[in-house]
Amino acid sequence: MGNVVTISGGRLRGETGEDGLTAYRGIPYAQAARFAPPGPAPSWTGVRDATRHGPMSPQPPFRPGSVTGEPPPAPQDEDCLNLTVLTPGTEGPKKPVLVWIHGGAYVTGSASLEFYQGRRLAAEGDVVFVGINYRLGALGYLKLDGVSPGNLGLLDQIAALRWVRENIAAFGGDPGAVTVLGQSAGAHSIACLMAVPETRGLFHRAIVQSAPLGLKIAGQRASDRIARFFTAALRKDPRTATVDEILAAQGKAIARASGPGGIYSVPPFCPAAETDPLPSAARWLDDAASRAREVDVLIGTTRDEMNTYLNNRPELAPLEAIGPVRKGFDAVKTGITKFVFETPSRRFADKLATAGGKVFGYRFDWSAPESGFGACHCIELPFLLGDRASWAPAPMLAGTDWDELAELGHRLRGAWLSFARTGFPGWEAHSAGAPLGFRWRDSGPNQRVSPAAGRR
Template identity: 70%
Template structure:
């Protein structure tokens, strides 16, 4: 039982001995409205079942990660948290707040994929998974209807809730680490650029952030809004959820252009829209926080395999004799470098040059029989979720769960050490923009050493 600013909550003790609170509301919002405070309730609110997740299409990379659990409740009352704590006592433990990815259209912090019980148990920390609005409901910018960037405002509201309430769950509001993957990591770069987020988190871990996509120009957001409204053909404020999702998908296809080649998410953070600055000022505004926020940022070796492997057009190219396989492999490597690796390193360089404490990594581990290599999302099972959640993941084919234990403990240990001290562990060195690749724990995988020869790889 915990009493927070809006009332009393009843959680549940898991088999692990940890206490878990699910579906905890951190804000309320009408459709296309900014988040506002939760109305206080009387009596005890049950927090033993997960709350709603943002309405969304089917998981688009399920052929790589496996599909989420069945029975998830989709709905617009989705601004809620999952909180895992060793004990709701008076101790002030470090807090890790998780922002899930999913191209800004899928995902939820409450998915079994993202269960934080291993981190909470091994590190004696409090874990918080965040659900927020996605797709058109979270990122449509349409004059007179939706202001845009509502998903970011939801995240900001969640961080404020953590600041005001997490001490009741045994956490320290002054020692918050924000970590996320893919769109969740990109969101963190956006939050770092917001003055409104100052002081809400002390450290940040950006996993596989697609930094090359930057933030959308207002003109592009207006174009996407036209695609959406033409497909919807009714008032977005009163349309059914099914209609919203169908129009959203049509807008995504239209925005991708011929052959779907331009696959940057069309529903995403928009520049010059509260609370973000213009495109040119976005990263400089984030770098402004360099001395205030310690950062880990990194990528996987073969990010694009998740999005391109097995796709019909790619498969046909790979079948071309002699050069097809080598050519497509080179293209995947080049796109990975352009979208993920190079801009992440540039961001790390800028933070380090501004006096920030920054660490970079690259995750190289790959399952022996998956064919996906060290793809986008491959590091997630080492950090979050459990054996059951990841049992159907094709990207893990050919490896037993217990065979991942050593590397998992090492990776979780690095994240936990960083959350507590600002240092991943003794083997890591701070990133320097003067070095060719920075001081980096460059290759996380079996029997590897760092490219600079400064530290041993893990595995």
């Protein structure tokens, strides 16, 4: 049968759509007990049904849902180390591979959410698209002596990339042409993965979208602090608590760490420094840049990243109603965007370029006419992933007809696909000290792309 493949664990049956793409869902790439590193996934006999998504990591409501729209409910389970493969077919030369690492502040998200599916990329680029699920929140990033070593979600991602190297050829993919792409926490994860020697050879290009590199990785004091908040809220052994109890304590710990009004919303459950497999916080990005000659990088941000987190918050609405205060508040949002996203992304690009790497920068400036969110965090995602139905409820797209997004989306996907195939997205490489100088922006009724005429 044309939709049955054989991999290291056994045989899989996928589902072929009208577009000719075959999806293999819920594929186990590893297994792990609670607070344990991932190990090999068990094999099976017969043909495994791979037509339904596997569960995603247990999590609270989707964090940026007020901007992107809330995804429909999906199964959650601790046994969540699974992935989806979308392939145009296994005939002919091996195809480039795109591996998607979702964001969500390390506490929410799943590659199996419909607005993250990569059918347009796979069909337009004749590439194999892989989306991975990994452990989140306390289950993935709690660092607590005698209980959890920390960085388990990152180790899950490494296990998934090893699975890709060993198995992707069965789906028509080229294990020697793997591009990882991620947004937000997924992009931050890629910077972490680049700093890990064990990932050498697992990927060859990286697309880093809106990485909050200004937040660095957690030091020992920060890890200890969130562990204290978590255990104080849980009041029982995390190894035997129920998942609901874990999530409730996790939420209380995040709220306590965020401070009054939740203004300090740095993800407290996140990769930890000097914890397997990561180096110290001081060495992190330098170690990542040491891979510059091995991994081509496309990196960028959106113009108004922080609008996703600070616009339309009820506790801030009275301040935004006051003209002079609103101007000051807008300046604060711009400043935080530069501090957390834009400036550290440019500095990382500078490190890569100085080390002899091929790196390309961009900024996404397009915004919907009636959303009020501007070019906010996540705004580029509808142009790359998902489809009209999955993004229809997104408040950040208010006032825009989907057909009006078609040209810019086609060009944006074309640039990402060109980079995955050739290492060249269509504009000049970044040089150290220069701005991330290519802008994706609104140019009137027919959106198009253009080089940044007014470079910063």
